[in-house]
Amino acid sequence: MxxxxxxxxxxxxxxxxxxxxxxxxxxxxxxxxxxxxxxxxxxxxxxxxxxxxxxxxxxxxxxxxxxxxxxxxxxxxxxxxxxxxxxxxxxxxxxxxxxxxxxxxxxxxxxxxxxxxxxxxxxxxxxxxxxxxxxxxxxxxxxxxxxxxxxxxxxxxxxxxxxxxxxxxxxxxxxxxxxxxxxxxxxxxxxxxxxxxxxxxxxxxxxxxxxxxxWAAEKFTVTVHGEQAHTGSTVIADRRDALLGASRLVVLLRELADRYPAGALHTSVGQLTVLPNSPVVVPRRVDLTMDLRSADEDVLAEAKQLLEQGIKLIEDEVRVRIEVRGSHAWGxxxxxxxxxxxxxxxxxxxxxxxxxxxxxxxxxxxxxxxxxxxxxxxxxxxxxxxxxxxxxxxxxxxxxxxxxxxxxxxxxxxxxxxx
Amino acid sequence: MxxxxxxxxxxxxxxxxxxxxxxxxxxxxxxxxxxxxxxxxxxxxxxxxxxxxxxxxxxxxxxxxxxxxxxxxxxxxxxxxxxxxxxxxxxxxxxxxxxxxxxxxxxxxxxxxxxxxxxxxxxxxxxxxxxxxxxxxxxxxxxxxxxxxxxxxxxxxxxxxxxxxxxxxxxxxxxxxxxxxxxxxxxxxxxxxxxxxxxxxxxxxxxxxxxxxxWAAEKFTVTVHGEQAHTGSTVIADRRDALLGASRLVVLLRELADRYPAGALHTSVGQLTVLPNSPVVVPRRVDLTMDLRSADEDVLAEAKQLLEQGIKLIEDEVRVRIEVRGSHAWGxxxxxxxxxxxxxxxxxxxxxxxxxxxxxxxxxxxxxxxxxxxxxxxxxxxxxxxxxxxxxxxxxxxxxxxxxxxxxxxxxxxxxxxx
Structure with a gap:
């Protein structure tokens, strides 16, 4: 070298x-x-x-x-x-x-x-x-x-x-x-x-x-909409925790990368901000960016489809609304x-x-x-x-x-x- | 009423x-x-x-x-x-x-x-x-x-x-x-x-x-230490993604609450900040607060033990270091x-x-x-x-x-x- x-x-x-x-x-x-x-x-x-x-x-x-x-x-x-x-x-x-x-x-x-x-x-x-x-x-x-x-x-x-x-x-x-x-x-x-x-x-x-x-790349900005609540007194079943929804999404993205052979799909969340971001408040809103890349556009398309399904599941299970907007992409x-x-x-x-x-x-x-x-x-x-x-x-x-x-x-x- | x-x-x-x-x-x-x-x-x-x-x-x-x-x-x-x-x-x-x-x-x-x-x-x-x-x-x-x-x-x-x-x-x-x-x-x-x-x-x-x-309450401040990297080019196996570690911890905390009957244990993360928080950088560090509460001090002690085990697993699997400091507690x-x-x-x-x-x-x-x-x-x-x-x-x-x-x-x- x-x-x-x-x-x-x-x-x-x-x-x-x-x-x-x-x-x-x-x-x-x-x-x-x-x-x-x-x-x-x-x-x-x-x-x-x-x-x-x-x-x-x-x-x-x-x-x-x-x-x-x-x-x-x-x-x-x-x-x-x-x-x-x-x-x-x-x-x-x-x-x-x-x-x-x-x-x-x-x-x-x-x-x-x-x-x-x-x-x-x-x-x-x-x-x-x-x-x-x-x-x-x-x-x-x-x-x-x-x-x-x-x-x-x-x-x-x-x-x-x-x-x-x-x-x-x-x-x-x-x-x-x-x-x-x-x-x-x-x-x-x-x-x-x-x-x-x-x-x-x-x-x-x-x-x-x-x-x-x-590689092809697709970048998204995402907003997870939950409901602000008390971390102590609000019963778990009543919560719509935007940060839990966002965290499930971060984990899902890595799981998607792990489904494929090494080097086939790269996924990550680099930016994430929490509102109101107080120690004793269940977050009402999280904004984050998602980044998916692959040398194979079919892999990327399949991953996006799996992502959509996963997002629906998170919305149901965590009782949040997840809004995904495309921000930047190339093939x-x-x-x-x-x-x-x-x-x-x-x-x-x-x-x-x-x-x-x-x-x-x-x-x-x-x-x-x-x-x-x-x-x-x-x-x-x-x-x-x-x-x-x-x-x-x-x-x-x-x-x-x-x-x-x-x-x-x-x-x-x-x-x-x-x- | x-x-x-x-x-x-x-x-x-x-x-x-x-x-x-x-x-x-x-x-x-x-x-x-x-x-x-x-x-x-x-x-x-x-x-x-x-x-x-x-x-x-x-x-x-x-x-x-x-x-x-x-x-x-x-x-x-x-x-x-x-x-x-x-x-x-x-x-x-x-x-x-x-x-x-x-x-x-x-x-x-x-x-x-x-x-x-x-x-x-x-x-x-x-x-x-x-x-x-x-x-x-x-x-x-x-x-x-x-x-x-x-x-x-x-x-x-x-x-x-x-x-x-x-x-x-x-x-x-x-x-x-x-x-x-x-x-x-x-x-x-x-x-x-x-x-x-x-x-x-x-x-x-x-x-x-x-x-x-x-209820008894225990609050912790946590730092997840990872390593800054490129979201696109860094291969997944090389990553030490502090936000993935933090997200796994947020999910783990909710899973702990879900192990117990409704109302036995309340857990949450209200505050979370990411460094450097750029769309194309794998985060090097995440700071967050954890909040655990229960009417039963034994449940809280058991949950903390499970939490410790879960944190070790996350450290191993995500290749991050998780530092937990007690901040405020009452029985x-x-x-x-x-x-x-x-x-x-x-x-x-x-x-x-x-x-x-x-x-x-x-x-x-x-x-x-x-x-x-x-x-x-x-x-x-x-x-x-x-x-x-x-x-x-x-x-x-x-x-x-x-x-x-x-x-x-x-x-x-x-x-x-x-x-």
Whole structure:
């Protein structure tokens, strides 16, 4: 997995220096970062990005929902190859998720800009991008910036979304001075590199993951409606305990995952809030989010059907009403095979091991893959740990990833995936 | 249950007028009140109380933890009969819980003060009291003011307790100008009237409940320690999902209650908070409160043992660590039989039906009953609904309760429970 060919090159040194300075922004005592979308820490990371874009010869453009583009125009009027990821993070997250992809894109762009012969004009121009609010922790749903850019969500709808303190995306972006007027570049192709957030590369001792498809995902927001009562004096038969209903639902979701072979279905509840949340009051209402994912859309459809049946049973047995609303979904969607082949060839040419992998997590590239040919690359994550301060990828893997990404983007700019 | 003998007397009219003005303080759109301890609404209710105490001839004294006493000294130097309840409420609560008991005590005191022959000096003086923070929703634990007054909790410990915004009891009391310097009266006996918060009086068509004993209660604070991870990409076998552990615990607690005959064991979780509470993060930590109650201490002990076993199983199966800390407990404790007989005799003398009942909920009188002879009375609650805006007791029951309480307190002041 670890090939020590890059860590001592000047390019690698420069990349690692910049990535380390980024990792200090919003740093947590546990060795991670906390940079939720449009917070002060995110604003600082964005300032880091725009400062280095300027230094490396890019023109900065910000669009209406806070996507930041660094533009390098070799060929006036031609569309752009977009390469990037996101600088925002989950609360108490790792340093690598998203941030690595932006830093790697920045350095791929830097090398292509610097190494470029003045006479040569690639077919496409180059844009390095920080997609706004990929994580969706402060403002749901996730992948917001790329959803607006690809026309899946109206900008006005995104800007109106509020966090739990009642602050809207529009207000939060204005507060950090990142309400842009640009529309962003016209895309021709896209590339993104990310840590795997799974174990398959580490377990197979492989350096580069060639993402050939994403898992399907369905996310729901759920409200369990019960009735407020006294925890001591209300007889059990009279209770309509919203938290009991919600807890049964959390357990049911895990039972659904356990019905299938390992790795066939992932389910979870990440967010749950209780009203009125007093020690001596039976809760009247619980709001929660459900997340179901599978590489097999049939499994997902069957799981949803079982879930519906289970919810009816919970409603009857706990005497609550459970309201389920779909919030965000994507299907199993292959990345172009030609892009996977191209990326494999780039890895081979650098003497790096590679293998096809799924992405289980959502990425901005999933949105971009719906509109232009897109290449998605992974580097290994130690023990698959992610959304956790303990997230880790070694320097040589990070640098190898930048090398492959640089070569992929170079070929995309030459029109390698056209036609 | 409804005897229409009081609703039109001048005493009843005056009581209902004052109770209605109290009900408007912190009133909610749903017809209840929201007056958590030492909030602005609680401060207003306390101002209502001290204003009327002055009007009805009482001297006001506030102690170090915000208990408010209205003192009527017939017999200088003699101890006091304390009669009262609490003006604070749960969030989105009913108008009757606690507030009725304070208003009833105020009017029992008013009648005894007004109807008193100048030459007669009862054995004991009279104190009408609003116990601070009985509910424990903003500042846990509940029954705080009476716990300090009866020496079960140090005043300094109570004053240092903080709400979820980090505000201490001392700061909250100072903010409403109710940090008192008094020590409160020396008690000789105690009486409290409250809505039943259960169905037994309504179901048996009885007006007055004679509380002969309380249920035992044990309350715990629990932390479930898991590990933060990605909801999509982390394989199920690698997860240490703190919310799944917590949900299994909520379900287990209800299963424990269901093992016993109806009414033998009440269990619940009222408060639960998730960290980091993001839609795409497997929770690393959940804090929750557990509440177990029974009229049978052996049932409670057995349930706790089963709970411990169940927690070990959850720890193993979910791969989390569950930390349980006892926070507040009381045993089954009978009220003096002589007090029950006295209250029955008072109800009989007024032509009102009565029957012995348990209290399942905690009350300040449970603390007072540990230090002086104490009488606890109930009036009916429609459908047993409580800690809910829909809480309801009819006017004639409210007025009948004030009549019985007045007579009980009159006799307590004459020393009826001495020796």
């Amino acid at each position: 670890t090939i020590e060919h890059t860590a001592t090159s000047p390019d690698a040194e420069l990349f690692l220096r910049d990535f380390r300075s980024l990792s200090q922004i919003g740093e947590t005592p546990g060795g991670g970062v906390d940079r939720q979308a449009a917070t002060v820490a995110d604003a600082q990371a964005r300032a880091w990005f725009t400062a280095l874009l300027g230094q490396y010869g890019f023109t900065v453009e910000v669009d209406a929902v806070g996507n930041v583009f660094g533009l390098l125009e070799w060929n006036p009027g031609a569309p752009y190859v977009l390469v990037g990821s996101h600088l925002d993070s989950q609360p108490l997250a790792g340093k690598f998720d998203g941030a690595y992809g932006v830093a790697a894109a920045l350095h791929a762009g830097r090398r292509l800009a610097a190494g470029h012969a003045p006479a040569h004009r690639p077919k496409y121009n180059l844009a390095v991008v920080d997609w706004f609010n990929e994580e969706g922790s402060r403002f749901a749903p996730s992948m917001m910036g790329s959803s607006v850019f690809t026309g899946k969500m109206a900008a006005a709808d995104a800007l109106a979304i509020r966090d739990t303190d009642g602050v809207s995306v529009a207000e939060a972006l204005a507060a950090i001075g990142h309400t842009g007027s640009g529309t962003g570049p016209v895309p021709a192709a896209c590339a993104e590199i990310h840590i795997e957030q799974g174990r398959s590369l580490e377990d197979s001792d492989t350096t580069i993951g060639l993402v050939h498809s994403c 199993v969607r292959p990345y172009p095979a030609a892009g996977v082949d191209l990326a494999r060839d780039c890895a081979d040419s650098l003497g790096l091991t590679s293998r096809p992998v799924y992405t289980l997590a959502g990425h901005d590239s999933i949105n971009m893959n719906d509109v232009v040919p897109t290449v998605m690359l992974f580097v290994p994550s130690r023990e698959g740990v992610s959304h956790n301060e303990g997230e880790f990828t070694g320097d040589s893997d990070l640098c190898a990833g930048v090398d492959v990404l640089t070569e992929v983007v170079r070929r995309l700019c030459e029109g390698a995936l056209d036609g | 409804t005897i229409e003998h009081t609703a039109t007397s001048p005493d009843a009219e005056l009581f209902l007028r004052d109770f209605r003005s109290l009900s408007q303080i912190g009133e909610t759109p749903g017809g209840g009140v929201d007056r958590q301890a030492a909030t602005v609404a609680d401060a207003q209710a306390r101002a209502w109380f001290t204003a009327l105490l002055g009007q009805y001839g009482f001297t006001v004294e506030v102690d170090a933890v915000g208990n408010v006493f209205g003192l009527l000294e017939w017999n200088p130097g003699a101890p006091y009969v304390l009669v009262g309840s609490h003006l604070d409420s749960q969030p989105l609560a009913g108008k009757f819980d606690g507030a009725y008991g304070v208003a009833a005590a105020l009017h029992a005191g008013r009648r005894l003060a007004a109807g008193h022959a100048p030459a007669h000096r009862p054995k004991y003086n009279l104190a009408v009291v609003d116990w601070f923070n009985e509910e424990g929703s903003r500042f846990a634990p509940s029954m705080m003011g009476s716990s300090v007054f009866t020496g079960k909790m140090a005043a300094a410990d109570a004053l240092a307790i903080r709400d979820t915004d980090g505000v201490s009891v001392a700061e909250a009391l100072a903010a409403i100008g109710h940090t008192g310097s008094g020590t409160g009266p020396v008690p000789a006996a105690c009486a409290e009237i409250h809505i039943e918060q259960g169905r037994s009086l309504e179901d048996s068509d009885t007006t007055i409940g004679l509380v002969h004993s309380c 089954v404790r009978p009220y003096p039989a002589a007090g029950v007989d006295l209250a029955r005799d008072c109800a009989d003398s007024l032509g009102l039906t009565s029957r012995p009942v348990y209290t399942l909920a905690g009350h300040d009188s449970i603390n007072m009953n540990d230090v002086v002879p104490t009488v606890m009375l109930f009036v009916p609650s429609r459908e047993g609904v409580s800690h809910n805006e829909g809480e309801f007791t009819g006017d004639s029951d409210l007025c009948a309760g004030v009549d019985v309480l007045t007579e009980v307190v009159r006799r307590l002041c004459e020393g009826a429970l001495d020796g």
